[in-house]
Amino acid sequence: MSDLETPLRPKRKTAVVDFLVQFRWIVVIFVVLPISFTMYFLTYLGDIRSEMKSYKRRQKEHDENVQKVVKRLKDRNPSKDGLVCTARKPWIAVGMRNVDYKRARHFEVDLSAFRNVLEIDQERMIAKVEPLVNMGQITRVTVPLNLALAVVAEFDDLTVGGLINGYGIEGSSHIYGLFSDTVVAYEIVLADGQVVRATRDNEYSDLFYAIPWSQGTLGLLVSAEIKLIPIKEYMRLTYKPVVGNLKEIAQAYSDSFAPRDGDQDNPEKVPDFVETMIYTPTEAVCMTGRYASKEEAKKKGNVINEVGWWFKPWFYQHAEKALKKGEFVEYIPTRDYYHRHTRSIYWEGKLILPFADQWWFRFLLGWMMPPKISLLKATQGEAIRNYYHDNHVIQDMLVPLYKVGDALEWVHHEMEVYPIWLCPHRMYKNPIKTMIYTEPGFEQHRRQGDTHYSQMYTDVGVYYAPGPVLRGEVFDGAEAVRRMENWLIENHGFQPQYAVSELNEKNFWRMFDAGHYENCRRKYGAVGTFMSVYYKSKKGRKTEKEVQEAEQAILETPIAEGSVLAFTDDGVLPVSLVFDALRELGTEKCEPQIVTLSSSNQLPVGSSAVDIVFTLCRSIEFPNEQLLGEISRVLKPGGTVLIYKISDASTGETDKTTSVLERKLLLSGFLEAKALQVKSSLPSELSFGVKAKKPSWKIGSSFALKKTTKALPKIQINDDSDLIDEDSLLTEEDLKKPQLLSSDCEVGSTRKACKNCICGRAEEEQKVEKLGSTVDLSNFKSQCGSCGLGDAFRCATCPFKGLPPFKPGEKVSLSANFLTADI
Template structure:
């Protein structure tokens, strides 16, 4: 009997393996110009993901949950009384920075965090010639204040979004900008950028930060608020750690309710989506949550949500994150033929609605991942961990993937969305597309990296609405077996975004020069702060940290032209 069972399981495994290999047969359509290693990896990506990466991701998740459970009481017991322990942890960094100063500041300072753990597309970290300072021990939640006029949470930068949700959800609270990727750390969001589907009301994550604590290049510990040092406070967002080591921050939290009442509206053209998104995002009574998913050049689903205590129609409750359920973006697609609709989603499900499908990337990796059989037998293990996907890349595959797969976001004025959608169809031909509306404030010289043009502000307001338009997946040309010119298309997107007063999400692959990067992002406040804090020789600039690794894109011709014109900026 045991022998028969083993044979049966072996046959099932073999059948599943063969099916998974055949699912990767679309790799045969790849242009022969791609390296053979990349084409081979593409052929076997599905079984490798199913039998190696997904199980490893699940084990990593179990380990994280076990660590959370063991730390949960420690974290809760430390709330409000962890100041001394925090000082000791910060002192470790201060000592290392002072030793570095005593040694004559030999190399730039960087954190010792591995790049495969970070939320960016890069494989290597550009840290080879830097002095690395470990900061991973700064992973404690220090205080939660739910009773003051402005509720807040005080915590260290290595705390993950998942850990924050785990603590706040039972209390009926959440971060005001609750970035849904559970593995992202709050420090990365604070020193980079973060957004969510209530950003049309609250702005980027930076608008919810009340206080930063930094270790400067001289080893001094400084606490920064909008009142104590506004010039530095507004220079810190998007600075990518180029002004110091973040050691603590205080962030706004908001009360939540158990359910989100979702309403879905279908638009049938880019012009209609642009018009409706502009009206909704600028309205004083706008939905609390607002986004759109674009399924083709003309068709999109607008998602509008508001908190409710309980559903008015229990039959419309949808726990979208149960593993046997269709992926949320596929479920949304059903409302197109119905010309819209509504439902009630538990808030605990809503916050991670795209986690199981990595937005919609998983179907490029495991084409049958939304099939009921896969969801039932494999879905309980979750999606492949993004960091592990990077870890399994080699340099050859990483270079080739840039020209076979798009991960790009353009943050454009909302009234440019119609043109942006048309351009994205030509540049990428990737669907679905993500659309997040975002409020951007004009603070004059203190606007920081994101300095909005006056003409894009809402009428009579000191803020305007921009939209993040995101493309994730294999471009149309790649799927058809043709070569896709990544450099030309991405640079065209960068030029158009810059010319229209927008910005690129720089966790993606940037193909701009340093001069072009500084044209897009206003460095005036950052440069002044770096001079004042003696950071120029201490911390690399954001471009130096965020530019692609050597060998990804050749910008020699563009940089030579800049040198001749006297515009070149060393990266």
């Protein structure tokens, strides 16, 4: 879109509500501001009292409060009580979406006690906090230690629980990702009252990846362990003006933090903090910040700007000076910088109190700013609330970095909202496909800001009254948001659910991925206990009947015939290909879950969790033995593994590869490995496939062996049969005792044959006597010529039988012990 001309709109008729909105500042000054200041002060005192307690005592109180929550959940009667939600009032929320689901009958669980910082572990660089701890509280504890959360959201009132279950971003998100990406562990109370600790690599890793963006619909968050980083006392902030069209502004914004050479992880090239504010279609200011020490900030000539004082100009107006002043640098105390947008609520404060940015108001009443958003919502009434929905925009558009220019042009054409806030954030390529996910195959393009493990996104913050409203023209806010949501779906963008949404259920799950979320809902018993994330975010009032019908519909939805896990080594795995392959095998209903393999070849799924594993591979070595073992682990007993190959090899090579795959599967413990014929309905690049089954028993299973005892054959004996007595077969000679021959061989140095010799000694003695102890062979002539060769060549009647070989004419002497026994 290059045409920035906005459509012509007719003038809007003025109504009573316009005057209520115009003079609402009276209620804000005399009611909302005093009450807000009182609430801020009381909250501050509560935080100070909490900080005075030891970590050990805070942890003990935390454990007691968790047990109260567990008891409360176990006391719930599912057949009589409504769905579970927190006891917080509907209007007490920072988001602009009213919590309409609480207007229906529900089962309340009080979490108001969970507002303590439980521990600051400086060795592990972890902060353990409860869900109602807000950003102002955590920075008040960590910044004096020169520590901070990796991502600190701008508003003081934003809570840890809201930023985890919903959406949280800050100027450091281009390095660390969203707020939920910096969480190390969650402590969750499940629907059945079980308390679990979920991390990215323990048995509840699936729950760990499902919690972000779930809006508290999987369990009750009672604590979180969050990553800490070392910081310095000041932020060195550079203000750089940019003049050009929206596409040029988008490119300048990208260049401010994303090196064009792709060296995104180089801290020398990438600043610690980034944000850009666009004031008009042709003017913007890019701000980049780096942590600086106190010594550096206080060097001669450096400018220190303590923007946290109530009388200081609002930050967005101060940054706008760069458009006239040119590029400049100043040092801001780190904590003041973290909360730079709090006092003015970005630039929304200008609409709430039109003169609040004037110097006299800042000096006189600026110390009471800002008004609490929850009180603004509580005092607005139904008419003003509907007015803001129709004539006001508070939306965040999360879009890939390379599409920021298109998004800016779309916003200008459809809404004409200025200023616009730009803040980048990394979206990590997780091992599990979560509700928000990167574009498939982004790593192959390596666009500006991307790495092999993350894609760079940008939050396009659209907060203010649209241009047509300011000009008194007709503007349909609901329709504009609906078109924005469709644009996001078409461009792989996402809409945070703190804002008002016009999405129907079908489009909601087109924007977000439901697979892993719904699997966890069923696995951990959230269905029927907690409301679904779509219904919780749905615009409008909810009656008790609507709530019950919605949850009953989820309960009655048939579970898919088979849960499918799919992965590939080919970069991109089209979902349609998975469906087509499974359809050929007769599996129509399934819930494919496409995951990305880690370097350790570990599948991010629990043991015996899926029915079918589908893999598309190009390499002959994929899957290897380790991966086949992982496939066997995640498959249910009797589950199926399908391996399709992409190959340009000849038929002979294909047959060889098929046999190799079959052998690998059999050696890995699979059964019935056989080749599959690729049918014409599948893509032509699929050369062949192999299918195998996991045995129908689990490893370690035991079976009781049924001992079968065969009965002895029954012999029917008839009296008439002829039986033989064995004794009658023996003769008298057989019954005589055998007489052993007595041996009378003489024992001595030489032994002689005994009487009645039967061992052959007598024959040997006779032979010696016949030949003599010495035989003269000088004149002997052998008739056969073999007598002297030895017994092997002598005749049976040879007189030299038993004598050693000799040569004719040679005198043969027999040794003295020739006749001595060998043993």
